[in-house]
Amino acid sequence: MTSPAARAESPFDEGFLRRLEQLELASRRLTAGRMKGERRSTKRGQSVEFADYRNYAAGDDLRQLDWNVYARLERLFVKLFVEEEDVTVHLLVDASRSMDYGEPSKLVVARRAAGALAYLGLAHLDRVSVAFLGDGRAMPLQALRGKQRIFEIFRFLDAVPRVRATGLAAAARDYAARLRGLGPLVLLSDLMDPGYEDALRQLAATRCQLSVLHVLAPQELDPALPSDARLVDAESEAGVEVTADDDLLERYRERLAAWQAELTTFCARRGGTYVPLATDVPLADLLFDLLRRRGVVT
């Protein structure tokens, strides 16, 4: 499992891979038996599968009448088939510079989470599509399938493209336009972009199962600042002067909580899931606790 290339400065170092392996085993133990009924794959050899009958109504496709039943019962029934389900797991990592903050940086945590999710997806025989969002466009890796392809994904996640600005909305629109195959869509971002709502709207419109992993550093959740500070934006390098008294910090925390509540509602309204993710949360907790509780993974 260990790749020498993935070692240096890579979020996917040996320790990560070992943990991932344990996770996979644990994941199997936990999810065995559930997989079959819930996510149908094309491996069964059928592209269409009978699901149910219903009464014929005028305008229904005549090709789908079950003539055998008509012969026996002299009544018209339409055969319903399970739609073809070629599940693709979409993992979108925000590569904007604001993600490069914190220790470990939000980007590292997001990449690790994406890698782990990709690994789980591949292990569940899903197609996995990984993409970086940045500079107003999506930079995807072609969808892969098969557990052995995981290293391609790691390599892709290791090579973070240099981006100047996020342009999250434009990037999401770009990805949505090129999207192939439905399935869970996980956005890993700090959403610190004025266009975050637009981006979420774009992604939700793809009819994919939208999950937002909102990655925030502990310093962002509960900032400790010198009393008088000029906050320099990592992206725009614009400064904001603050006098960080208790009052301001209190209002910051309130604002943050309000924002998170807003995002939760926004996602819920679109059938999505919002998961706040602090970068100091261990990966195992993320996968088996946070995401399961929210129903992102099952």
Add this chain to the structure above:
Amino acid sequence: VIAPLALLGLLILPIIVAFYMLRLRRRDVPVGSTFLWAQLVRDVEANAPWQRLRFSWLLVVQLLLALLLVIAAARPFVATDAELAANVVLVVDTSASMGAEDDGVPRIEHARRAARGVVDRLPVGGRVTVVAAADSAEVVAAETDDRDAARAAIDGIEATQLPGDMTDAFALASALAARHPDSDVVLVTDANAAQIPGVGVGAPVRVELVGSSDANQAVAALSTRARAGGTELEVFVAVNNPSGADVRRRLELYADGDLVDARELAIPAGQRSEAIVTSVPPAATVVEARLAGSDALAVDDAAFAVVPRSEPVRTLIVGEGNAYLENALALLPRLEVYAVGVQGYAQALADAEDAGTPYGLFVFDRHVPDTPPPAAAIYVGPPDDGEFGTIGEVVDGPAVGRADPAEPLLRYVDLSTVHIGRARTLTPADGVRTVLATPDGLPLVAAGTVGGRDVAVLAFALGDSDLPLQVAFPLLMSNLVDAVAPPAAGYLPPSLALGEPYALRLPASVEAATLVEGDRSTPVSLTAGRGTLPPADSVGVRQLHGGDGTVLGRTAANLFDAAESSVRPGDPARFTELGRQPSAAQAAREPSRTEWWWPLVLLALPLLVAEWLLFHRPSRRAAGRWLRGLRAAMRWPRLGRRAAAPGR
């Protein structure tokens, strides 16, 4: 505001605000995104009147601090209404009642406090003269604008044991106030002095009334009398209760320091209780009456009496027999009266000489001996010249002139209804003064010292007037006898009022004398036996010692002053109405100033601490940590959790 220039310091306030607005030296803190912060700050900026000024407690505290300091530096004052004039004569009552205690604090201390208050309220540049007044006035601080000096002088004022008399003080205050058109007389007193000055003051008089207690009892009278020829001593004591409550007090009598009698006296409020004690040994020289226990005023709880020596004065009446005269003299307890005819005079003298019992007093009725008698003498209607002066023609029906009220020989003697049918003109000898005269100045009664002996003379015979039929007669005779043959308590009267000087008349042979009072002894300067006994300033017995240590006399000084013993504060209007109403100019005088910068400075100190704390601003979490650490260090039990634990 006294220093308005300091208000320029207010310019510091906008400067502080400007610093807050211009504070650009902020530490750059890289953050992932200012996305949220920018929203927050926009919120603030939208509400703030200044674009960059944000509310900060630190700013508020600093502004307050600067404001306080600037105001304090400007020395603000409260203009109190024109209360006192620029020239104040401050009279502090130091009479005996000021030694009373009100709630455990001497009344004089209350008075000093009030007096210091007056000094504090002086207008700017005001001058004050501090006068301490008991029975006379003493200037302790003369017209000074140095308030500290005035306060020091006030602190040195102590209560005396003297009865109060404001006459002196008011005369002095009046003179001092007259020097300055804008003057006030402020009297700090309990206003219970008996003597209200008869003079007005040419300035408004204000009274700072002190005192509250009235719980005082006093020994109001103490006198002794020999009875049964000097074999018994009768002591008369009166105890006054001027307070508003019925009391029981224990009265103790001491004879020469030994307790000889004690009794409980029940004294109704405002009443007086009297006792006659006969158990005092007749040999006692000094009797002291003392009220046991304590009350508001201690000075009047003890009184002293000097027992007159009971040696009788052998008196010889020389004449044809005069029942009036003999009866009047026989009434005087200290005289042992003998009578003899003119012919038997020489024989009687010789007999007394032989027996070693010389006469101490001779009374010649219508007779003048050839040679002056060997002792003091009283001549009644002398027909011839004698040592007392020369006798002239007969005057018919002389009227009795006005008696000098200060004349001790005429004390208690009312001669206004006396008629004299006939008298002889009298020309007093040297050393003999006229005591009573006709309106024309013709002497009727004279007394004096001739040849070292005291003599008195009546220029008319008793049978030529209705004097013997009047009450005045025995009193006059008693006074004359006292004058020529002084009471035998030595050379001092048995009792002298506090503050009263006494003219000493000692035998010329006495060259030096010392006044001993307790442990204190004061030399008395004498010139040919004459001198002045300094007035007593405290209750007690004083002894006059001769140069060889012999006791020349004793005298007691007591505060028998009902007004002083009644320590209840009196009516201040008695004094204020002696003053003049303030004039319009005085009413419109410049207000006085009380500075109040120091509370501002006191307020600034905690603000400074608050500013420091705010600046270093321990975060809430740090404060919580600190508190937890403190709690752990002090092992405060966490009751809630511990109580819940066993249930789980």
